[in-house]
Amino acid sequence: MILARLLEMADYRGRIFLALLAALAVLVPIANLLVPPDSFLHIGTGTVVLLGKYLTYAILALALDLVWGYCGILSLGHGAFFALGGYAMGMYLMRQIGPRGVYGHPILPDFMVFLNFTELPVTWWGFDNFLYAMLMVVLAPGLLAFVFGWLAFRSRVTGVYLSIITQALTFALLLAFFRNDMGFGGNNGLTDFKDILGFNVQAQSTRVVLFLATLLTLAAAYIFARFMVTSSFGKVLIAIRDAESRVRFLGYRVEHYKLAVFVVSAVLAGIAGALYVPQVGIINPSEFSPTNSIEAVVWVAIGGRGTLVGAALGAFVVNVLKSFFTTGSLAAYWLFVLGGLFVLVTIALPKGILGALEKLAAKRGTRS
Amino acid sequence: MEKRTNALLYLDGVNVSFDGFKALRSLTLILAAGDMRAIIGPNGAGKTTMMDVITGKTKPDSGDVLFADGSVDLTRHDEAEIAELGIGRKFQKPTVFESHTLVDNILLALAGRRDPFSALFGTRARISPQRIREVLDKVRLADKAERLAGELSHGQKQWLEIAMLLAQNPKLLLVDEPVAGMTDAETETTAELLREINRDHTVVVVEHDMHFVRALDCRVTCLHEGSVLAEGTIDAVAANERVVEVYLGR
Ligand SMILES: Nc1ncnc2c1ncn2[C@@H]1O[C@H](COP(=O)(O)OP(=O)(O)O)[C@@H](O)[C@H]1O
Ligand SMILES: [Mg+2]
Numbered sequence: 001m002i003l004a005r006l007l008e009m010a011d012y013r014g015r016i017f018l019a020l021l022a023a024l025a026v027l028v029p030i031a032n033l034l035v036p037p038d039s040f041l042h043i044g045t046g047t048v049v050l051l052g053k054y055l056t057y058a059i060l061a062l063a064l065d066l067v068w069g070y071c072g073i074l075s076l077g078h079g080a081f082f083a084l085g086g087y088a089m090g091m092y093l094m095r096q097i098g099p100r101g102v103y104g105h106p107i108l109p110d111f112m113v114f115l116n117f118t119e120l121p122v123t124w125w126g127f128d129n130f131l132y133a134m135l136m137v138v139l140a141p142g143l144l145a146f147v148f149g150w151l152a153f154r155s156r157v158t159g160v161y162l163s164i165i166t167q168a169l170t171f172a173l174l175l176a177f178f179r180n181d182m183g184f185g186g187n188n189g190l191t192d193f194k195d196i197l198g199f200n201v202q203a204q205s206t207r208v209v210l211f212l213a214t215l216l217t218l219a220a221a222y223i224f225a226r227f228m229v230t231s232s233f234g235k236v237l238i239a240i241r242d243a244e245s246r247v248r249f250l251g252y253r254v255e256h257y258k259l260a261v262f263v264v265s266a267v268l269a270g271i272a273g274a275l276y277v278p279q280v281g282i283i284n285p286s287e288f289s290p291t292n293s294i295e296a297v298v299w300v301a302i303g304g305r306g307t308l309v310g311a312a313l314g315a316f317v318v319n320v321l322k323s324f325f326t327t328g329s330l331a332a333y334w335l336f337v338l339g340g341l342f343v344l345v346t347i348a349l350p351k352g353i354l355g356a357l358e359k360l361a362a363k364r365g366t367r368s
Numbered sequence: 369m370e371k372r373t374n375a376l377l378y379l380d381g382v383n384v385s386f387d388g389f390k391a392l393r394s395l396t397l398i399l400a401a402g403d404m405r406a407i408i409g410p411n412g413a414g415k416t417t418m419m420d421v422i423t424g425k426t427k428p429d430s431g432d433v434l435f436a437d438g439s440v441d442l443t444r445h446d447e448a449e450i451a452e453l454g455i456g457r458k459f460q461k462p463t464v465f466e467s468h469t470l471v472d473n474i475l476l477a478l479a480g481r482r483d484p485f486s487a488l489f490g491t492r493a494r495i496s497p498q499r500i501r502e503v504l505d506k507v508r509l510a511d512k513a514e515r516l517a518g519e520l521s522h523g524q525k526q527w528l529e530i531a532m533l534l535a536q537n538p539k540l541l542l543v544d545e546p547v548a549g550m551t552d553a554e555t556e557t558t559a560e561l562l563r564e565i566n567r568d569h570t571v572v573v574v575e576h577d578m579h580f581v582r583a584l585d586c587r588v589t590c591l592h593e594g595s596v597l598a599e600g601t602i603d604a605v606a607a608n609e610r611v612v613e614v615y616l617g618r
Pocket of ligand 1: 386391409410411412413414415416417418
């Protein structure tokens with residue numbers, strides 16, 4: 001019954017979106033596991049992983065759309081929350097290696113032995129426990145967003161200034177995680193993972209399960225986000241986006257609303273990062289790079305801001321294009337393509353790809 | 369600690385300066401509950417700044433800003449608290465939620481719990497549509513209830529904002545230049561509307577349009593360079609030599 005109510009909340013575009021995800025959830029595992037490899041319907045494990053990666057980006061885009069599309073907070077630092085969730089997962093995966101590392105140390109990961117660490121830093125305690133690690137996936141980005149948001153929103157930092165300090169935040173973390181003495185693997189980050197919950201991360205079946213987990217998380221994140229934006233809470237968010245001072249003079253504590261949505265969004269981004277790491281097999285400081293956060297904003301703008309579905313769609317479409325353009329001789333042009341796409345969409349499709357698709361559908365609907 | 373004032377709103381000796389520029393100079397304004405007051409004065413006289421001080425947007429350098437018989441020192445509260453205390457404000461530039469329907473604009477303004485938690489899980493949605501209708505009816509926008517606020521004309525946005533104030537049901541309404549950009553007929557209607565609102569609310573209206581001020585039929589205060597130049601009936605103020613010199617005569 002609750003499920004029925006939740007589904008009711010999804011508008012028609014949401015239902016199409018959820019139906020698409022359901023179709024992927026059924027077809028991709030079948031095409032990978034059951035269809036013989038020589039069939040043209042077969043989907044290779046590499047493709048499954050790639051799709052899973054795009055889906056984690058879609059979750060990140062959804063998170064960003066929640067703050068930017070609905071509340072007007074243009075965060076240019078959401079990659080930081082994604083990366084923190086990723087590191088928390090990466091630390092769990094590192095601890096699972098145990099004595100199987102190159103140096104064979106029973107507890108310390110290889111890079112620590114190499115850097116002459118004698119004992120496990122406090123920050124790594126408990127990460128051998130999956131539940132603790134998952135708690136950190138939520139807490140690390142959540143707490144950072146809470147502290148950052150508390151300071152920024154209470155001081156009423158808005159607009160470009162807020163965007164700039166979010167960039168500074170992710171840049172500062174980039175520099176910090178580069179440092180070897182931080183104990184997070186420095187430049188190389190965390191990699192060479194072996195198991196997750198006792199299953200080999202490289203195994204085909206694990207890959208498929210991770211893909212499915214990501215898909216489910218995306219669906220759940222969408223339903224949750226939709227619940228938020230259709231509630232009175234969401235109406236206040238949109239009101240803040242449209243006329244912040246009006247909201248304040250109506251007696252709302254704007255900073256509390258901003259803080260709430262910012263923290264929720266950061267946690268979602270962190271969860272996306274945690275799903276990303278076991279699939280791509282590495283997390284390093286480059287994930288904190290300011291350009292990553294900017295790219296995520298571009299996905300949302302291209303897909304269609306303030307629609308949730310559009311954000312996810314944008315992340316997917318842009319990254320399919322990116323995979324195509326960054327292999328081989330076209331690699332050098334990717335940033336130009338992305339920039340060009342952004343400009344084109346902003347000028348020609350102000351409501352993004354989703355807006356254009358819906359307009360097209362509406363036109364065909366009226367003609368027939 | 370506050371002093372008894374027997375006034376709903378009591379401003380005395382209020383000074384505000386921006387980087388050395390004195391926007392308000394020992395301004396005094398006293399309003400009894402149920403009053404309607406028109407504030408006139410040339411651009412830059414400090415009318416909007418006065419509203420900023422009353423609503424907690426700007427903190428005065430010195431002076432008393434007291435509410436409800438002197439029981440509340442407004443300088444010690446922020447915008448949200450002051451709104452909760454019962455002071456509503458219409459901005460000079462019409463400010464409504466353009467991507468919400470008129471109904472939702474009113475819904476957000478209606479008195480009720482305003483914390484994020486009850487907004488997300490709570491009871492805010494259980495507000496009678498009847499009340500929303502009533503408010504929209506009052507500002508003659510009931511037929512556009514389901515339209516987006518962004519589709520309204522400039523004048524209609526002004527009305528919607530006034531309707532939001534009504535929904536908020538404050539003790540004191542501050543209305544900044546409500547007829548700017550309105551047609552004569554709309555101006556007429558607005559004056560009527562404000563007089564109607566004044567039946568159960570205390571109202572302060574800032575306006576330039578002298579026809580409109582006359583139609584409000586209330587006591588008038590003329591500000592100039594941050595302090596009161598003249599106060600009285602519209603005829604007395606309009607006849608005041610200094611007022612003619614700095615404001616009307618130009
Ligand atoms: N935030 C501010 N910073 C600097 N100067 C301001 C600010 N707000 C108002 N002023 C100045 O204070 C004076 C009074 O402005 P205002 O209250 O808006 O006048 P009015 O509403 O009567 O036209 C003007 O000279 C204006 O430039
Ligand atoms: Mg003004």
